Amino acid sequence: xxxxxxxxxxxxxxxxNVDSILLNNAEIVAGxxxxxxxxxxxxxxxxxxxxxxxxxxxxxxxxxxVYLANNFAEHTxxxxxxxxxxxxxxxxxxxxxxxxxxxxxTRAAEKSRAIYMLAENYxxxxxxLEMQKVYKSGKLGKVLFAEGEYNHPVGPDDTYFIRRYEGHxxxxxxxxxxxxxxxxxxxxxxxxxxSNPIRVTAxxxxxxRDDRYATASYVGDNSAIITCxxxxxxxxxxxGCAHFGGHENSYRLACENGQIENVRxxxxxxxxxxxxxxxxGEEQRQFYHPAEDVDDAVRAxxxxxxxGDYYMFKDFFQSIREGTQPCLDAxxxxxxxxxxxxxxxxxxxxxxxxxxxxxxxxxxxxxxxNDRETPFWGNDGSAPTIPCCSHPEFRPSEENLRKYRxxxxxxxx
Ligand SMILES: NC(=O)c1ccc[n+]([C@@H]2O[C@H](COP(=O)([O-])OP(=O)(O)OC[C@H]3O[C@@H](n4cnc5c(N)ncnc54)[C@H](O)[C@@H]3O)[C@@H](O)[C@H]2O)c1
Numbered sequence: 001x002x003x004x005x006x007x008x009x010x011x012x013x014x015x016x017n018v019d020s021i022l023l024n025n026a027e028i029v030a031g032x033x034x035x036x037x038x039x040x041x042x043x044x045x046x047x048x049x050x051x052x053x054x055x056x057x058x059x060x061x062x063x064x065x066v067y068l069a070n071n072f073a074e075h076t077x078x079x080x081x082x083x084x085x086x087x088x089x090x091x092x093x094x095x096x097x098x099x100x101x102x103x104x105x106t107r108a109a110e111k112s113r114a115i116y117m118l119a120e121n122y123x124x125x126x127x128x129l130e131m132q133k134v135y136k137s138g139k140l141g142k143v144l145f146a147e148g149e150y151n152h153p154v155g156p157d158d159t160y161f162i163r164r165y166e167g168h169x170x171x172x173x174x175x176x177x178x179x180x181x182x183x184x185x186x187x188x189x190x191x192x193x194x195s196n197p198i199r200v201t202a203x204x205x206x207x208x209r210d211d212r213y214a215t216a217s218y219v220g221d222n223s224a225i226i227t228c229x230x231x232x233x234x235x236x237x238x239x240g241c242a243h244f245g246g247h248e249n250s251y252r253l254a255c256e257n258g259q260i261e262n263v264r265x266x267x268x269x270x271x272x273x274x275x276x277x278x279x280x281g282e283e284q285r286q287f288y289h290p291a292e293d294v295d296d297a298v299r300a301x302x303x304x305x306x307x308g309d310y311y312m313f314k315d316f317f318q319s320i321r322e323g324t325q326p327c328l329d330a331x332x333x334x335x336x337x338x339x340x341x342x343x344x345x346x347x348x349x350x351x352x353x354x355x356x357x358x359x360x361x362x363x364x365x366x367x368x369x370n371d372r373e374t375p376f377w378g379n380d381g382s383a384p385t386i387p388c389c390s391h392p393e394f395r396p397s398e399e400n401l402r403k404y405r406x407x408x409x410x411x412x413x
Contacts, residue, residue, distance in 0.1 A: 004088075004317055005029045006065040007058060009078060011038040012164075013092060014069035018045060020309040021067070023299040024317050032058035055081070064088060065320065067119065072172045072181075073097025073376045076105045083112035090316045092119045093183040095333035099341055099357070099371035102334035106359040109330035117316050117326040118333035120183040121308035122150070122249065123191040126300075127262035127269050129311065130290035131253060132192040134260050134271060139279050141256035143193045148185035148238040149250045151223075156212035159407045166216075169404075170377035174217045175388045177375055178204060178224035179343035181241035183336050186228075188251050189236050191327045196335055197228035197236065201353045202343035204390035205242075214403035220394035226343045228356075240340065263287070267306070334359050344375070347390055 006021060007030035008014035014031065015038065021028055031042045032052040039051045052058040055078055059066075065088035068075045075091045082089045095118050096102040109116040122128060134140060154161050166173050179202050190196070208220035223242035229235055252261035257277035262269050271286040278284045292300070292307075296314075300307030319326045335356065342354035357364035375388035396404070 003027045004065055004320055005063045006067055007031065007061055007063045008042075008067045008069060009033075009055060009058060010069035010071075010092070011035070011042050012069065014067060015042060015045070016304060017067065017069070017309055017313070018042075020303040020313045023302060023310055024313045026065075026313070026317055029063050030058055030061040059085065059087070065090065065114075065316075068092055069119075071376075071379055072176060073374065074379055076101035079116065080104055080108040083108040083114055083116060086113045088114040088316075088320050089116045090119045090313070091116070091333070094180060094337045094340060095330070096337040097376060098374055099338060099368040101372075102338050102357070102359055103365045103369045106330050106334055107365070115316070115319050115323075115326065116330045116333070117319060118183065118187075118328040118336070119312060119316075120187040120328050120333075120336075121305045121312045122184045123188040123327070124308040124311035124315065125188075125249075125306045126290050126292060127267060128188040128192070128251060128308075130269050131188070131251060131260050131262070135192045135253055135255070139273075140253065140258050140260065141277075142232070143195060143234045143253055143255050145234060145254040146189045146193065146195075146236050147250070147252045147254075148187075148189045148236065149242065149248070150181070150184035150239055151242040151244050151246065151248050151250075153243045153245060153247055156209070156214070159214065162214055162404065162407050169216045171216075172376050174215070175219065175376050175384060177219060177240070177340075177344045177347070177388045178221035178242075178390075179226055179240040179347055180340045180375075182226070182238065182340040182343070183333075184249060185238040185240070185251075186236065186336050186339060187328065189238070189253070190332055190336070192253060193232075193234070194327075195230035195232050195234050195236070196332075196358075197339050197356050198231050198358075199229040199353055199355055200226060200339050200343050200346060201351045202226040202347040203351055204347045206390050208394060209400065211397055211399040211403075213400055214407050215400045216396050216404045217400075218395065219389045221347070221390050224343065224347055226339070228339060240343070331360060341373075348387070348392075350390075 004026040009032045011033035030050045068091040076096045079089045204221040205223040207222035250264045258273035260271045300310040303310040373386045
């Protein structure tokens, strides 16, 4: 079988996924980043690949697919360019930073012969794959309620995190509203149930980091609690990226015949029925480690996010080879972006509900095709047009900034 040739755009997260790609027998032929340091690091790992600092030149390289791992809210314009050339796209979250871009992405994906997939890896964690399998078996009946929680606190002294994941003072992580990083909590629920959010509300949990923290963040919201009404009458409650104490991510599908969830603080799942709904031959309450193919397990263990990165690329390459649409196609991806964007608008008004557009419909596209509100600084220097925090006046303290600048001072390196 001919190997798929892929290029990586953005060599920070992009570098982290080199092994996930190679373990799936694809060939990495090109890389692109404006940072010379990151290009050099890539060269050390893969001496034979072509490296670029400009996307235009990178996209002219002969390749079948691109992995977009550049700034969080800037994927769409690059995805559209690749789709126009019928180059397959796997794009990091979020699919689109504005509602206008959601429209542009769905239109481009429809016109293209190439596959578009969101690089949302949490649905591919083993316990989420198990939850999908059990739900799809039909034994639980229809989903009524589901929860998704992505909780990633960062310690006040974690200078590794600041150096690796943050950076300059206008970096997207310092402006990402509490609702925007939603795909790790919502993605696993949508992939399992295929329920589509149609109406959304959100509440902020305002709790800024105190002066112990080295940070330049303009977001004082610790977390957001988001509620979605779906097109099948079910309801989801999810977080964006939450920062409660106690790192974990957890999911629960509560259905007409029973529930399945991953157990907080463990990698087991718990499956429960009622006495009158328990399938013949099964225990009413099951508490187990999901089974895994032995060969896949060996490869998945070498990659990040509990194997989610490996299984995600496996699915992408399979979609390309078989010409099938992945679950995380442009419609699902842009719906998640729209939920995140509209949940932020709701949160700014303490829970006012918003209808989520259906980007399959031209009337919804026309309504949002010029909606370019953004809380981010652009890579081109463009300024935010809306606040990123429920308290728009919130700023990092002088002490936060002093400690943050100290981390990047030359003598600290
Ligand atoms: N799924 C996951 O588990 C996971 C984990 C980490 C990051 N991510 C996602 O990956 C993406 C990147 O995250 P990160 O932490 O690596 O961010 P980052 O800001 O550290 O890296 C982005 C890289 O893209 C480069 N870049 C941006 N615009 C460019 C341009 N126009 N031309 C050339 N290079 C450009 C930057 O120089 C930078 O090196 C984000 O979308 C983030 O949400 C996902």
